[in-house]
Amino acid sequence: QVQLLESGGGVVQPGRSLRLSCAASGFTFSSYAMHWVRQAPGKGLEWVAVISDDGSRTHYADSVTGRFTISRDNSKSTFYLQLNSLGAEDMAIYYCAREGPGDNWSMLDYWGQGTLVTVSS
Amino acid sequence: QSALTQPASVSGSPGQSITISCTGTSSDVGGYNYVSWYQQHPGKVPKLMIYDVTERPAGVANRFSGSKSGNTASLTISGLQAEDEADYYCCSFTSTSTFVFGTGTQVTVL
Numbered sequence: 702q703v704q705l706l707e708s709g710g711g712v713v714q715p716g717r718s719l720r721l722s723c724a725a726s727g728f729t730f731s732s733y734a735m736h737w738v739r740q741a742p743g744k745g746l747e748w749v750a751v752i753s754d755d756g757s758r759t760h761y762a763d764s765v766t767g768r769f770t771i772s773r774d775n776s777k778s779t780f781y782l783q784l785n786s787l788g789a790e791d792m793a794i795y796y797c798a799r800e801g802p803g804d805n806w807s808m809l810d811y812w813g814q815g816t817l818v819t820v821s822s
Numbered sequence: 823q824s825a826l827t828q829p830a831s832v833s834g835s836p837g838q839s840i841t842i843s844c845t846g847t848s849s850d851v852g853g854y855n856y857v858s859w860y861q862q863h864p865g866k867v868p869k870l871m872i873y874d875v876t877e878r879p880a881g882v883a884n885r886f887s888g889s890k891s892g893n894t895a896s897l898t899i900s901g902l903q904a905e906d907e908a909d910y911y912c913c914s915f916t917s918t919s920t921f922v923f924g925t926g927t928q929v930t931v932l
Binding site for chain 1: 823825854856858862868870873874879918919921922923925
């Protein structure tokens with residue numbers, strides 16, 4: 702069965718960096734685009750970034766462009782989110798999610814359990 | 823990338839039907855048939871309920887249905903059940919190859 706397991710969350714000081722990982726299993730990882738989505742405490746879902754199946758295309762929400770970088774290692778069935786210059790507005794649960802099958806990007810069909818990023822001095 | 827607009831809350835009695843709207847622009851909802859809906863119970867992971875405007879993933883009850891007209895998509899829950907009480911979010915692909923979620927709707931079963 703499809704499984705996505707995030708790691709790397711924790712407490713970080715403002716202005717510092719963090720790298721999140723999402724390990725995938727149960728499907729052919731290299732055939733799927735992958736997403737990061739975040740949810741601040743008590744708030745709604747916010748889409749963060751997507752990476753294509755081969756890693757050649759990446760797209761970001763305006764709120765993180767220039768600070769966050771999404772990447773993947775298909776040999777390890779893992780993808781990543783590098784978070785730089787973190788601020789209070791970045792404090793959230795970060796979910797990794799799989800894009801649905803097919804060539805068009807249209808849905809997030811499987812989600813991980815999430816990893817919490819806390820920004821605090 | 824402004825969030826899609828959803829009503830903050832919708833309520834209904836068991837057995838009734840409710841509809842949640844999701845309003846965007848011609849650059850997202852109106853421009854593509856790539857609207858999806860997610861259900862999230864408190865403290866739980868979001869679950870895909872509808873994709874490509876009208877399609878239901880395997881395992882999702884046929885009480886859930888989706889539609890779209892112009893820049894507004896809708897999720898209808900027919901025969902409302904207590905277990906449907908949750909937050910619901912729409913999501914759309916956009917003209918810049920990004921995605922945008924809706925503001926979220928809290929569904930209450932009276």
